[in-house]
Amino acid sequence: MSRVPVYEIDWLEARWRFDHEARDQGLIQHALAFLAQSDDPHIIDLGSGYGANFRHLHPEIPYPHRWSFVERDERLLAQSLQQIKIELALQATNIQVEGKHHSLLDPAWMDILNPGDLVTANAVIDILPESEAITIFQKILERGCAFLATINYLDMAVFPAHPLDEKVIGWYHQHMRQVQSGGGSMGNSWEQSLVRLRNNPQIQFLQAPSIWEIQPGDQAIQSHLLGFMEEAIGEMGHSLEDSEAFQLWLTHRIGALEAGKLSMRVFHQDFLALPS
Secondary structure: OOOOOOOOHHHHHHHHHHHHHHOOHHHHHHHHHHHOOOOOOEEEEEOOOOOHHHHHHHHHOOOOEEEEEEEOOHHHHHHHHHHHHHHHHHHOOOEEEEEEEOOOOOHHHHHHOOOOOEEEEEOOHHHOEHHHHHHHHHHHHHOOOEEEEEEEEEEEEEEOOOOOHHHHHHHHHHHHOOOOOOOOEOHHHHHHHOHHHHOOOOEEEEEEEEEEEEOOOOHHHHHHHHHHHHHHHHOOOOOHHHHHHHHHHHHHHHHHHHOOOOEEEEEEEEEEEEEO
16 A cells, blocks of 8 residues: 655644745635535635635635545644644634545545535645645546646746856756655646646546745745755765765755755645546
8 A cells, every 4th residue: 555645734834824925726616616606616625734724715715615624634633633623713704614634545545525516636646646646636537626736846946147047956856756655646747647637537636736835934845845955865876976876966065055045946836626
């Protein structure tokens, strides 16, 4: 069985603002227009983490509705539910929430899907194996639900440019596609993996870019990203020459970060799939 990576709250909090600013608002409004047609508006959030989708979307919905949070990390699910319930009590809103402790690779979570539901997933699609992502995609649409998937990774750029950037980022992408124990995640190839679904005439498929603009002062998220790259590339068993090249690149990047001179662009795509 494939596994999905587990992320810590400090990383989820560090990326929150960048996700929030990058999401395409046009796709969100299309998704919420679909939801508004339901007699029982229900959002199922896949890989809900610390509640990023809820925090971003629920202020946009002016009517009573329900959320089901599907998360494999039981500790994270409990912490996020506790925080969300505190926030809702302070706001006195008519929103119902529940947690569902499931891996996305366990089809049991699909039992809660009903026509007219909106399924959301933030930064999830690219960490799933291709066959399982396609199965999830198909089941959602077969049940008459819409699927809004945001912040799906494609590429990154680091500034000022360095001669080793292309090689190092290429290694990072290669690791993304082999990180799963039971089969490679799609990584930044997810768009090619879903192309035949996107071209299905029975599905309305909309896409838009969602780009993180990381400035020199954004050192917390820069540190996380460089740390992920160091861990990933260190696991790949490179030759001594390539390992030394990566350490040279990393030392240069850490120096720029500490000097307040590092910036990054991380390229993602949001997509919305609507049933016919």
